[in-house]
Amino acid sequence: MRLSVAVAISHGRVYRKLGLGPRSRLDLLRNLVTALVRHERIEAPWARADEMQGYAERLIEYAKLGDTNEYAMRMANFWLTEKDLIHKLFKVLAPRFQPHPGSYTRLLQIPNRDGLDRAKMAVIELKGNPLPPLICRHRDTEKTLLNQLLKGYREDLQQATAP
Amino acid sequence: LVLVLSPLPRLRGLLQHCWGRLERSLLPGFSGSQSPPWGPALAVQAPAFLPEPGSDLRESNEAPSLFDSILWMAAPKKRRTIEVNRCRRRHPSKLIKVKRNIDVCPECGNLKLKHVLCGYCYAKVKAETRLIRIEIGKKEGGPFNAPTVETVVLYDGEKPSQKDEGKRIIERARKRPSWFVQN
Numbered sequence A: 001m002r003l004s005v006a007v008a009i010s011h012g013r014v015y016r017k018l019g020l021g022p023r024s025r026l027d028l029l030r031n032l033v034t035a036l037v038r039h040e041r042i043e044a045p046w047a048r049a050d051e052m053q054g055y056a057e058r059l060i061e062y063a064k065l066g067d068t069n070e071y072a073m074r075m076a077n078f079w080l081t082e083k084d085l086i087h088k089l090f091k092v093l094a095p096r097f098q099p100h101p102g103s104y105t106r107l108l109q110i111p112n113r114d115g116l117d118r119a120k121m122a123v124i125e126l127k128g129n130p131l132p133p134l135i136c137r138h139r140d141t142e143k144t145l146l147n148q149l150l151k152g153y154r155e156d157l158q159q160a161t162a163p
Numbered sequence B: 001l002v003l004v005l006s007p008l009p010r011l012r013g014l015l016q017h018c019w020g021r022l023e024r025s026l027l028p029g030f031s032g033s034q035s036p037p038w039g040p041a042l043a044v045q046a047p048a049f050l051p052e053p054g055s056d057l058r059e060s061n062e063a064p065s066l067f068d069s070i071l072w073m074a075a076p077k078k079r080r081t082i083e084v085n086r087c088r089r090r091h092p093s094k095l096i097k098v099k100r101n102i103d104v105c106p107e108c109g110n111l112k113l114k115h116v117l118c119g120y121c122y123a124k125v126k127a128e129t130r131l132i133r134i135e136i137g138k139k140e141g142g143p144f145n146a147p148t149v150e151t152v153v154l155y156d157g158e159k160p161s162q163k164d165e166g167k168r169i170i171e172r173a174r175k176r177p178s179w180f181v182q183n
Helices: A022-039 A046-064 A070-079 A084-097 A145-161 B009-026 B053-062 B066-072 B082-089 B119-140
Strands: A041-045 A105-110 A121-126 B102-104 B111-113 B151-154 B168-171
Touching (some): A022 A084, A022 A121, A041 A046, A046 A084, A046 A105, A070 A084, B119 B168
Parallel strands (some): B151 B168
Antiparallel strands (some): A105 A121
16 A cells, blocks of 8 residues: 655655756756856855766866867866866866866855845865865864874873773 | 525526526426416326425535535634643744754854854955955956966965966955965
8 A cells, every 4th residue: 555645755866956947957057067167166055056066076077088088078068158167177177186086176064045045055166276265174083193192192191000 | 386595695596597598498388477388298196295406406506605615614613722722832843943053163253053164254255255356357357268277366475486386376465364374
């Protein structure tokens, strides 16, 4: 017996629905990718920035294949609506990210938008950009080398004082 | 024919009109008070009370009317007591949850959520980025002039180092902020 409505189930669907339809969703993401490549740091609703992160990273991977690659050029031509950014992508971003194996973007959440909708916003930026860094404090975890050495030292002291 | 006064006079008029049309269609020679052209063909013993055709029409006409459908609509049977109301209004699912992930930003001392950037620090960075972008706009001149080289931002009295060979230089006419560390 069917206990749940088939319409509301979306198990395993990875792509979010954005905009007015699939074509509109691709256009939205394309605009965001173009803006990211142009300005290297943009603010957007968190869902859109999250979707866009995957597409932007794949575009950079294609750019790393090289200028002469036909498929890479076709991808860049589709995804970047402003054609002067294709030059920037292949001549600036591809050499910048050549040593890195992956994760060329950073996605961080910012306080909710000030307007009526109080939307969850995020800022997405390319790593290594010339702009001032976002003040993002990294927490000290126990797994860092320094913390592990200090922990070992503390244990040694305890063992020395105990017997 | 027994005519029952229906509560809505408009409906009564409609019924009379419908019945008149039916009469005229069934007995075309009997419009007005003339005697019918034919006599009774057959006399049958029938029950004293015949189900009136008018009443069926009436029922089929009255079913969609508002007066009857009000009787089938849902309505509360009893007043909800204040105890029941309190139970519903104060249920934990309806109360606003208390946030326990608020921290103090170590840089500026404002409050921030743990997984979110500090609003004050982000506004600071955003203002500086805006000024840098204005300078970039002045340097580029028009739209669609993205450079094909890297960019570096230098403040008052700073010289480009040997790492900054071949990069486009953006000058900012102020002292370097403490949180923008030069690489």
